[in-house]
Amino acid sequence: MAERITPRAESYSDWYIDIIVQAKLADYSPVKGSMVIRPRGYAIWERMQSTLDRMFKDTGHVNAYFPLLIPMEFINREAEHVEGFAPELAVVTHGGGEELEEPYVVRPTSETIIWSMYKKWIQSYRDLPLLINQWANVMRWEKRTRLFLRTTEFLWQEGHTAHATAAEAEEETLKILNIYQKFAEEYLAIPVLTGKKSASEKFAGAVDTYAIEAMMQDRKALQAGTSHFLGQNFAKAFDVTFQDQNGELDLVWASSWGVSTRLVGALIMAHSDDNGLVLPPRIAPYQVVAIPIFRDKNKEEILAYTDKVVEQLDPSVRHTVDTDNSNSPGWRFAEWEMLGVPVRIEIGPRDMQNSQVVLVRRDTGEKIPVALDDLRERVNTLLQEIQTGIFQRALQFRSDNTHVCETYDQFTALYAEDGPGGFAEMPWDGDPETEARIKADTKATIRVLPFGNEEKAQGKTDPVSGKPARYVAIFAKSY
């Protein structure tokens, strides 16, 4: 490795940026706050896309594409929506060499333009539900940006569904939350908490926002996906009604939901180490790299043996072969470790003599000699072991860093300058003022109100206000 990755213990945020830049996942661009997603970073996003896209289609959703530009006036129609997004808008004022009569905004999210179309498309209950998703770029003018986590432009999917009843729209909202959780845990190997957001943290225009929240290695929370029950707010704003089965006119019910390229940042921060990226096998663009070690005199033999080795692999295993020996074996191993490939196959002269290879796990560094005959099965099970191992390690880490706080002293100690941080479970009276005081004191906010927390709150007291608790909330400092 030519360049050094800052160790996490030295600076977690430098470590994060070093990995992105050195693994060539992304780069800074000449456009303020926008990044370039380089091929290696985009390959990870493509695997996220194709996996989620399949999950959405398997549950009846279809893709479509709506305009990038939105008439400014549309944003203004939903009171909370404009309040939330107005400060972050990018505005197009000129087109084709002329000043526009009405300015357009670059979409920060597409509820308004999509509901203006739903008005045209929905007349009767027979037109419902509409289950549409869009893969798109969006833009929110951010003052402080960080590669993948918060950029002025980002890529995402946004689902926008329309339903005849509140119950159906709520069911959809939770169905998607469930897909997000499954995707985060089973593919990204990131355990997530799920639940509702408090009113102060919900989406501008939603009735209820649900989220998946993950813990990063610095013990901060990262909101990794949100699913909103929008009630009839956007149907009202765009006058979208339908004739129900009794011939009566009702407003349509809605959900919207999204995950973004922020997930790439979450993936890096959840699993990687001081040697570079650590990718879970199910999301890794390459799951296996074969590295033949040879000199000029044995090049042909070793490469022929490498071909034999690679032919043993299950055809479904995504693999590559590194035949460039212009650097030392140690340098090459470190390079592929930095890129996060889950399994390295080392193939040297002695391995060839013994009809074996050495497998090296990226996540633990464990070296596993395997006979050629056993390779296929061993690699297949090893990839599963790594996937599970990475998830379990993250789950253990979260468990170790989640604290039940009975007193506010316990809580403030967690988030003190030299405190351990992490997730705190604490009763809350439901008052936004209490929430605001906690944030002012500690910078910790309510990440989620987990399912079932209201029952858990019964008989408990909010240690901040001394009032009866209505919720048991999960607090953390967050990205």
Add this chain to the structure above:
Amino acid sequence: MAERITPRAESYSDWYIDIIVQAKLADYSPVKGSMVIRPRGYAIWERMQSTLDRMFKDTGHVNAYFPLLIPMEFINREAEHVEGFAPELAVVTHGGGEELEEPYVVRPTSETIIWSMYKKWIQSYRDLPLLINQWANVMRWEKRTRLFLRTTEFLWQEGHTAHATAAEAEEETLKILNIYQKFAEEYLAIPVLTGKKSASEKFAGAVDTYAIEAMMQDRKALQAGTSHFLGQNFAKAFDVTFQDQNGELDLVWASSWGVSTRLVGALIMAHSDDNGLVLPPRIAPYQVVAIPIFRDKNKEEILAYTDKVVEQLDPSVRHTVDTDNSNSPGWRFAEWEMLGVPVRIEIGPRDMQNSQVVLVRRDTGEKIPVALDDLRERVNTLLQEIQTGIFQRALQFRSDNTHVCETYDQFTALYAEDGPGGFAEMPWDGDPETEARIKADTKATIRVLPFGNEEKAQGKTDPVSGKPARYVAIFAKSY
């Protein structure tokens, strides 16, 4: 069918829009010149995307993502580029509630932003070639728009490659042209002419532009894809040099190439008929629709038999079953014809008794009774026959409507008010003034200078100028 599709003979352009709107492929949006791509249209685009993406990756290309916004100053750096694109730019002047110090343009194409990054990424011959593609939205402010064919915003892929030598960049340019031709002919079933553009028709900033040109059913030409050899123009504009193997500093060579959602328009106009869409099987989202014909009394039996029929199909055949019998069989057949599904399987009580079904070809209307035992094989071969049949019909049509013109009278007669139109092959002296005169007289332009046309021109005379011909060009009126 509730609504009527305007017959082609009555108005080709109304017919085109009727199909798009009634098949719900796209819709007009409240944003001037932008369209909404509805799920049925987007499904066609997704199949185009996945097919092309595979072809690009199989030839060593990788995907990445660059910013939507481009500093206005970048566009100004390449003289021809700014001249070509300045009139079509959308400009962002405000962000985050403040006026920007320097305005950004919404990308009309990404050469400038990408070459500003290539300057950071390319130092040595070891960094070359760079073979990067981007799937993105772009924006060109158009005065006259038409769904899919010309819209202010459209979706496309844009490849941007960097090479150490002119020869390599030219080879890449032609390799991609070849991929575009193969895709158009083998998947879209649209025969295309390939060749170079004349100087007046080339991309703003290119040394040479190559194109694939297709004939629509109204005998006009449609440019369906372009591949540009950019020489060192953008390397000069962004000062992108590399150290070659001899340690000398050289400017980098470039290509760029793209196809867009315009291809969906081409697909519609090339094959469809007065009953609606006609889709080639290899690009159709559904290749087969099974339509059971039943009443309440035999519903269970017929649907059970339908299950048996569908199980016979090859698992690779994309199919759907229409079990909604609230309309008459005739209405349902017409509906699926309008949607362009290549093969309809009609399943009625008599079919069930005889252990057979009736296949109906969308392209010819031919009805083919098939025994259940023969269904799998028959459907597989039928899909191939339809794919080939559609292509051959389009090829015959182009051949019937391509005319070799020895005199300018022959030529002008083709493009007279009541002339037949089509493609004209005519010698050209290579003078832009001759080309401009022809355009002024007839509205026909040079679509391509086919490969080998210069040899063919030897000894011939340009019938317009009377001067010796340098080329034999293909002319047509175009979209």
